[in-house]
Amino acid sequence: MSLLSLTVQWIDDNFSLRHATLQAKPFRGSHTSKAIADAFDGMLQTWCIPKTSVHVVLRDNARNMIKGMNDAGLPSLPCAAHTLQLVVHEGLLSQRSVADALAIGRKIVGHFKHSPLAYSCLEDIQLEIGQPAKRLQQDVQTRWNSTFYMIQSLIEQKRALGVFVSEHELPDNLTAHQWALLEKVVTVLGPFEELTRKVSSSEAMAADVIPAVTVLQRFLSRETDDDHGIKTMKGTLAAAVRRRFSDVEEQPLYSIATLLDPRYKNLFFSNTNTAANAKEMLMRELLRSSGEEENHDLHEPPARKPRRDQASSSLDSIFDEIADEQAPVSLNRAQCVLCVVS
Template identity: 55%
Template sequence: MKKAMDNMGVRSLGCFAHTLQLVVNEGLLSQRSVSDAVASCQHIVGHFKHSPLAYSRLHDIQIQMQMQPKRLQQDVRTRWNSTYFMIDSLLEQRRALGAYVADHGLPTTLTVNQWTLLEKTMTVLAPFEELTRKVSSSTASAADVIPAVTVLRRILAKENEADSGIKTMKTTLLQAVNKRFSTVEDEPLYALATLLDPRYKDRYFTGADSTKHVKDILTQELQEADLRSSTAIMHQASEASEPAEKAPRLEAAAAAPPPPPSKSSFMEEFDQILEEHEDPGEASSSSTAVQVHTFFTERTIATSDNPYQYWGVNRHRFPDLAATAIKYLCAPCTSVESERLFSTASNIVDEKRNRLTPERAEMLVFMRKNLPLLLRLVQAVQRHLLQS
């Protein structure tokens, strides 16, 4: 995929969720005590997954203990949060598993120390799980990466009384985060997307130098866009002002060369960072500089709001910034949504529908993924017609 992007001359980013997977594996699951406890969890869940009789017995025990019947979660090696959910399901069924072991036995059991270690591991991984869900949504963009990393670093570096016994875990994870995301603010795609997101702006950069650097990049980008726009307007004006009698005849025009083609706690930490930052910058006399100054001095919108709706409403106030925001906010930060698209195609073209033509399959996939958007568009048109 990297080679394809390079051959097309398209700037690309790695999958943020995949890098987060490497952080957890390197920072936490590489610890011997944690990996041994997780391996025991995998053996326990595997025992029930491969034995319907064992699951039936566990189900009966859950009913006898007046617990909600629930199947244990199996983890997947390539998805660290599946390990999180596996540990969570085991902790939830701890009493039922204890009763099962007393009567039937298991291939392996967890010691008291291991149960305690798993509880602490869940506490440490909770922000990572929330972050994974956030960046895996269909609306997540490259703008979510820098704020998420900043918040994650602050949570892991913060010490409190509840950290007893998990300080080493948090320190190890913090080191892994700093190693894997050390250059995230130097990547222009991440930096400009964050800067142009009205939920974040310049509030989540870790240093004044990095903030100034990315603002300089934004200024240069706006100047180049303004120059291209001015050139296009002048070209159109010169064509419109040319007298009709001086226009070349059809034969001459045919010979002329063609013109070139147009070229939670987690969220609380977000809010706390916003409260700590203010931008008192000074306005300049140019129109673009005024737009930039006004945009950054205004309050950010809520993190739950939609940045695309913001730019749709404010594109008349900040036309230059809106055009640049459209360019950078469209970049996703993970490959999750594209994998969902592949799953949609595999659900449509299966063994019982294997004679679909490529054109028909593409139409069905398009309808499946875009039907909610099309319905909202139809409803908006209907409301507009009723109001008019």
């Protein structure tokens, strides 16, 4: 059964971020754009939420969802996590050797998933060699990052699987070259997994998207000795990021949010032109909200290095590197911003 849910986020009187799931209803029949628009209209009416109070709807990238939001007259943006995983899907399919290794990995995981006896034997081996008993993870196309977790679980159990295959049959087995290939794939997909978790968090903000894309592009553009065997995949990932996020800096919601976030300011835009355009978007929004007619030449306070509010990650050095490069760049900016929340 298909379900359609309505989850809301808002800022309360204490300026704290709040969220709640208001409704989850069966979604029967064809998932046409009209049916989606009608369903959203019905849920908003049920909760007496006027469309003027809807700042933005986050949706997936399906055409029926895009058109459905347009038909309903609701502003919408694609889910950044879903877009990241579409990029990963493209990359994994682009290199035959990687796709073949993944197919074998799925067969191995599937064998243990469907055979309690085989899993029991693997569990005994894990305990004998001093590893915790742990199941292999099957990837599912609709579950974001699941392929990364499947490869990771296979690599963690490589030693136990080697013992198992010496005593039992498997439907297929990975060669030494394929094991090495999967280890490289995990290294490249690690930042995608990290950023997907970050933008999927209940604490995530629109301001996180542009910096995440900029850092990801920097990471993928670097050539390393470990690229041998996965260059096609890495190149496809880089091209897919550029294409699927090509207009992210032109979206006022993303650009203004990034500019106003003290962690990011104008440091993570791809160039000075897009940063200047973001400033213009912000000033137009300020004038619209305040009703003023004139722009004022207000100057930006001294740039500060973005603070770190999370544990160190594999991408922190790239965030710091970009921030240090862009810190001397100055943009005129409003010193005081009035935020109006519907």
